[in-house]
Amino acid sequence: xxxETMSLLEQLWQWFADPANRQGSDGIPxxxxxxxxxxxxxxxxxxxxxxxxxxxxxxxxxxxxLAINLSNxxxxxxxxxxxxxxxQAFGLGGGPIVFALTLLAxxxxxxxxxxxxxxxDADVRDAARGMGYRELAQVxxxxxxxxxxxxxxxxxxxxxxxxxxxxxxALVAGGGLGRYIVDGLARNDNPRLVAGALLVxxxxxxxxxxxxxxxxxxxxxxxxxxxxxxxxxxxxx
Amino acid sequence: xxxxxxxxxxxxxINWNWLSTHIPTxxxxxxxxxxxxxxxxATALVLSIPIGVVAHLWPAVRVPTLGALGVFYxxxxxxxxxxxxxxxxxxxxxxxxPLIGYNLLVLVRNVVVGLESVPPDVLDAAxxxxxxRFARLxxxxxxxxxxxxxxxxxxxxxxxxxxxTIAAVIGIGGLGQLILKGLIENFHTPLxxxxxxxxxxxxxxxxxxxxxQRIALPWSRxx
Amino acid sequence: MNGIRRTVWSAAAVAAIALVAxxxxxxxxxxxxxxxxxxxxxxxxxxxxxxxxxxxxxxLAHDGYTVNYKLELGARSIVVxxxxxxxxxxxxxxxxxxxxxxxxxxxxATADPAETTSKLNTYLSAIGAEALTPxxxxxxNAYAVTKAxxxxxxxxxxxxxxxxxxxxxxxxGPECKTYxxxxxxxxxxxxxxxxxxxxxxxxxxxxxxxxxxxxxxxxLVFSTDADLxxxxxxxxxxxxxxxxxxxxxxxxxxxxxxxDVTGILNKISAGLSTNDLFTMNGEVSLQHMxxxxxxKSYLQAHNYFS
Numbered sequence: 001x002x003x004e005t006m007s008l009l010e011q012l013w014q015w016f017a018d019p020a021n022r023q024g025s026d027g028i029p030x031x032x033x034x035x036x037x038x039x040x041x042x043x044x045x046x047x048x049x050x051x052x053x054x055x056x057x058x059x060x061x062x063x064x065x066l067a068i069n070l071s072n073x074x075x076x077x078x079x080x081x082x083x084x085x086x087x088q089a090f091g092l093g094g095g096p097i098v099f100a101l102t103l104l105a106x107x108x109x110x111x112x113x114x115x116x117x118x119x120x121d122a123d124v125r126d127a128a129r130g131m132g133y134r135e136l137a138q139v140x141x142x143x144x145x146x147x148x149x150x151x152x153x154x155x156x157x158x159x160x161x162x163x164x165x166x167x168x169x170a171l172v173a174g175g176g177l178g179r180y181i182v183d184g185l186a187r188n189d190n191p192r193l194v195a196g197a198l199l200v201x202x203x204x205x206x207x208x209x210x211x212x213x214x215x216x217x218x219x220x221x222x223x224x225x226x227x228x229x230x231x232x233x234x235x236x237x
Numbered sequence: 238x239x240x241x242x243x244x245x246x247x248x249x250x251i252n253w254n255w256l257s258t259h260i261p262t263x264x265x266x267x268x269x270x271x272x273x274x275x276x277x278x279a280t281a282l283v284l285s286i287p288i289g290v291v292a293h294l295w296p297a298v299r300v301p302t303l304g305a306l307g308v309f310y311x312x313x314x315x316x317x318x319x320x321x322x323x324x325x326x327x328x329x330x331x332x333x334x335p336l337i338g339y340n341l342l343v344l345v346r347n348v349v350v351g352l353e354s355v356p357p358d359v360l361d362a363a364x365x366x367x368x369x370r371f372a373r374l375x376x377x378x379x380x381x382x383x384x385x386x387x388x389x390x391x392x393x394x395x396x397x398x399x400x401x402t403i404a405a406v407i408g409i410g411g412l413g414q415l416i417l418k419g420l421i422e423n424f425h426t427p428l429x430x431x432x433x434x435x436x437x438x439x440x441x442x443x444x445x446x447x448x449x450q451r452i453a454l455p456w457s458r459x460x
Numbered sequence: 461m462n463g464i465r466r467t468v469w470s471a472a473a474v475a476a477i478a479l480v481a482x483x484x485x486x487x488x489x490x491x492x493x494x495x496x497x498x499x500x501x502x503x504x505x506x507x508x509x510x511x512x513x514x515x516x517x518x519x520l521a522h523d524g525y526t527v528n529y530k531l532e533l534g535a536r537s538i539v540v541x542x543x544x545x546x547x548x549x550x551x552x553x554x555x556x557x558x559x560x561x562x563x564x565x566x567x568x569a570t571a572d573p574a575e576t577t578s579k580l581n582t583y584l585s586a587i588g589a590e591a592l593t594p595x596x597x598x599x600x601n602a603y604a605v606t607k608a609x610x611x612x613x614x615x616x617x618x619x620x621x622x623x624x625x626x627x628x629x630x631x632x633g634p635e636c637k638t639y640x641x642x643x644x645x646x647x648x649x650x651x652x653x654x655x656x657x658x659x660x661x662x663x664x665x666x667x668x669x670x671x672x673x674x675x676x677x678x679x680l681v682f683s684t685d686a687d688l689x690x691x692x693x694x695x696x697x698x699x700x701x702x703x704x705x706x707x708x709x710x711x712x713x714x715x716x717x718x719x720d721v722t723g724i725l726n727k728i729s730a731g732l733s734t735n736d737l738f739t740m741n742g743e744v745s746l747q748h749m750x751x752x753x754x755x756k757s758y759l760q761a762h763n764y765f766s
Contacts, residue, residue: 026659075392076439078399080413081432084420088428092660092669167313171406172420173659173666178313183634183659185319185406188537197316204311235339235396237313237403255748262750322538326547327530408505408533417532422507423665423687424748 015191034175046105054113067114074107087172105158112154116147152215164237252426270411281340289348306342332404340393347389351382384457495526502548503531507744512552514755553711556704567640569704576705595729600706602683604693617699630654631676633662649702686742
């Protein structure tokens with residue numbers, strides 16, 4: 001088994017070194033680009049939908065149970081099924097995949113945004129009101145900056161999940177790094193399969209680290225991120 | 238054939254006729270799914286306690302352990318299933334190994350967090366009462382870590398249910414088999430049924446675990 | 461400490477209940493029935509393979525064998541190793557495709573089923589298996605176009621594509637680029653160079669969706685697919701006989717290939733026709749019947765159970 005593993009590693013090295021795998025429609029840059037595009041589109045659209053909803057609900061303190069349990073319910077939805085459903089409903093292409101990924105990205109961001117706004121100290125709110133801030137200004141200039149760390153944590157969790165789930169796009173003839181895994185399986189091409197797995201894992205880790213760094217960067221100094229187990233990173237693929 | 242898919246009369250999203258004649262098939266898939274999930278979660282739970290305890294007691298072990306489990310976590314399940322086939326064949330074991338690995342991260346992490354959250358006063362009191370180290374661990378610290386472990390257990394269970402569907406891609410059944418059947422045969426019903434059952438199963442188990450926690454650990458409410 | 465003891469007991473109770481529930485549900489295998497032996501039948505992940513596996517399996521079961529099924533395993537790259545390692549004993553193969561998989565695409569298959577099968581056996585013997593007598597039933601690669609495309613360019617045969625291929629997009633599965641009787645064959649035998657080749661799936665839902673929304677105009681299907689007419693697809697004739705003998709043939713581990721078993725399987729192969737495949741596929745793909753029910757009614761209609 002050791003020799004098999006060693007030769008697999010050798011083949012893996014060769015696979016990455018092979019120029020055929022570094023260019024063209026099945027090359028690493030293309031597949032990586034497809035994967036990133038699918039993920040980024042889903043996260044951005046998801047954020048545009050989820051964050052305003054979470055922020056508004058959190059600011060007014062409405063529908064709290066729904067907002068918090070949304071992420072629980074979202075976890076319960078099998079991502080494989082959602083991707084296939086989107087394919088059957090809307091057909092081939094990136095659009096249906098982005099739709100499915102967006103649906104999966106929304107719950108954690110809503111929950112985190114809601115809790116983030118709720119966590120803003122009541123005193124701070126009172127002080128702001130006392131100083132004469134109107135509602136919208138209050139939200140934007142006082143509450144949001146304080147809520148940013150937790151909101152970003154939610155975005156980060158969603159992003160990593162989306163990157164991992166985008167792997168499944170290959171099961172419905174989509175592009176992305178999942179292609180290496182699915183094609184490798186179909187062709188009994190182990191180096192390709194392993195390369196695909198490593199690339200996806202690497203991209204997920206890179207997403208996690210870069211968004212963590214971003215989170216630290218944009219968190220206002222003096223705001224300590226209280227580690228609440230609001231939404232733990234979830235394995236869904 | 239460009240008609241709106243949602244008005245697809247030829248193949249409705251749920252073909253009740255098919256469903257009514259295939260209840261045994263659906264139930265068999267559900268049962269297989271439950272079994273695969275139960276084995277993965279139970280095994281990981283049992284393993285996570287000693288591993289978590291060790292990681293808690295020896296901080297030098299904690300970072301590499303959680304780190305290794307964390308890296309394993311990022312590897313997509315399809316890849317792991319496929320890679321294990323030459324070693325463990327087309328059996329449930331091939332599905333279980335990655336699932337157990339994924340669950341270990343969540344559960345071990347929660348064991349560690351749970352043990353760490355035991356207030357120092359309690360530890361002092363226990364020492365003062367004469368508890369030896371091991372007894373203190375088993376009778377004081379672990380029970381107090383239970384809420385965190387329960388939280389991890391819920392997350393692990395729900396996520397396992399979702400990942401088991403993917404094992405269908407290498408022929409290891411469960412509800413994923415119905416999803417795959419729906420995909421390959423261009424047939425909506427098994428797909429929709431499997432999705433609904435999968436969500437229902439996840440919610441049911443999540444609520445059951447939450448309920449069990451309420452009953453078993455009434456002192457842990459709201460945290 | 462009352463609370464802790466209660467915790468432990470509750471947890472144990474929950475676990476016990478769960479285990480009992482799961483165990484009770486698990487089916488118990490009937491013991492005590494005399495069986496001629498156990499055979500595990502495997503299959504690929506498309507409906508026709510399910511049907512053929514059921515046809516083999518139900519006949520063997522009727523004859524007194526204990527039959528287990530491991531179906532929908534996936535592509536050849538999972539099924540063949542499973543046979544080699546003994547996890548399955550038998551699967552319904554397609555002579556030319558099995559040969560080209562085992563010889564790593566050397567291109568040894570011909571249009572003659574007997575010749576192809578004997579070449580196949582030289583490779584199978586190396587992994588402890590053998591292919592029995594090939595059936596007349598044939599299901600090979602077929603290249604289809606939409607009716608609109610066929611009308612537009614007046615296409616009836618693959619040769620007709622020669623002038624217009626560069627205007628059309630071709631779609632197939634991942635293995636098509638390297639499989640001799642797929643893209644390489646289209647290029648070398650017919651001189652076709654498509655505008656673009658998309659990797660979709662092997663005669664699966666993605667290929668069909670791509671036809672539907674016009675992403676591809678030419679695509680790989682299988683010759684016994686029953687839903688081609690419904691999809692408005694026209695198969696182009698292989699006038700230069702590029703496509704090799706993908707006749708249905710049972711591939712079985714030598715250990716399991718007793719005279720009794722091979723006799724049964726050969727009898728099935730002799731009675732199976734391409735039209736049978738087409739009809740049974742239709743029952744599954746169009747009428748959403750189950751493969752095992754379809755196989756059963758086929759066997760009953762052909763008096764295998766008498």
